[in-house]
Amino acid sequence: MTSLLGISGSLRKESRNTALLHEAARLFAPDAFTMADIRFPLYDGDVEDSDGIPQIVDVLREQIIKADAVIISTPEYNGNISGVLKNALDWLSRGKPKPWEGKPVAIMSAAAGRSGGARTQFSLRNCMTPFNPRILQGPEVMIAAAGSAFGDNGQLINEFSIKSLTRLMDALRSEIR
Numbered sequence: 071m072t073s074l075l076g077i078s079g080s081l082r083k084e085s086r087n088t089a090l091l092h093e094a095a096r097l098f099a100p101d102a103f104t105m106a107d108i109r110f111p112l113y114d115g116d117v118e119d120s121d122g123i124p125q126i127v128d129v130l131r132e133q134i135i136k137a138d139a140v141i142i143s144t145p146e147y148n149g150n151i152s153g154v155l156k157n158a159l160d161w162l163s164r165g166k167p168k169p170w171e172g173k174p175v176a177i178m179s180a181a182a183g184r185s186g187g188a189r190t191q192f193s194l195r196n197c198m199t200p201f202n203p204r205i206l207q208g209p210e211v212m213i214a215a216a217g218s219a220f221g222d223n224g225q226l227i228n229e230f231s232i233k234s235l236t237r238l239m240d241a242l243r244s245e246i247r
Contacts, residue, residue: 072246074100075137077108077130079144079155079190086180086216087143089224090235094141094178094211097232098239104137106130106221108158118164127161138246139176140203143201145157146190151197159197160180174245176238178211180219186212204245209237220242 076091084139088105094105110126111117134140144151161167177194179187191212198205211234213219215227221227 071101072243073102073104073137073187074098075104075106075133075140076118077140077142077158079108079142079152079194081109081154084185086146086213086220087145087178089144089220090178090180090213090216090226091141092212092224092228093220094143094161094176094235094239095096097236098141098243100138104133106133110154110161111156113157113160113164117145123161127158127209128165130158131165131167131169135167136171138172139174139242141178141179141242142194143180143189144190144194146179146183146185146187149189150193151190155194158198161199163200168201170198171227173203174206174242176206176242177205178213178235178238179211180216182216184214186214186216206238206241206245208243209234211235211238216234 079087080087179189
């Protein structure tokens with residue numbers, strides 16, 4: 071039984087990055103797919119010292135540990151990952167066990183611009199380095215002009231994007247041990 075966890079760097083209800091994760095899960099076809107909730111309080115060491123790690127952070131930590139693989143899709147905000155995604159990574163760096171160690175991870179992005187989020191993917195890879203996951207290096211999936219990249223059914227409409235995402239999901243599946 072294969073389980074896949076999706077983490078969207080966007081909280082918007084109509085997020086194209088969340089739609090991209092659902093497309094990735096459809097193409098991966100896991101036995102179980104879960105979307106993470108990263109609506110965490112802002113990280114504050116004083117809050118951690120007084121109240122401990124929030125339960126919602128521990129829920130995500132357990133979801134990562136139990137998942138066979140993780141997919142992350144992030145928008146590009148001012149050339150970087152979203153604050154909410156960075157905040158989630160910061161919280162996950164606190165406490166034990168460390169969930170990312172050796173975990174197969176595929177990253178992708180959907181952005182309004184023509185680069186499709188190339189800078190945000192670079193930034194996300196950099197942010198993930200201390201956690202030592204097994205981040206796939208390719209194929210890169212960067213959906214440009216994301217507002218027009220999906221059909222009414224929520225699926226990608228560009229054949230090149232579909233093929234790239236399919237190849238990425240095939241590569242992720244082959245990383246599961």
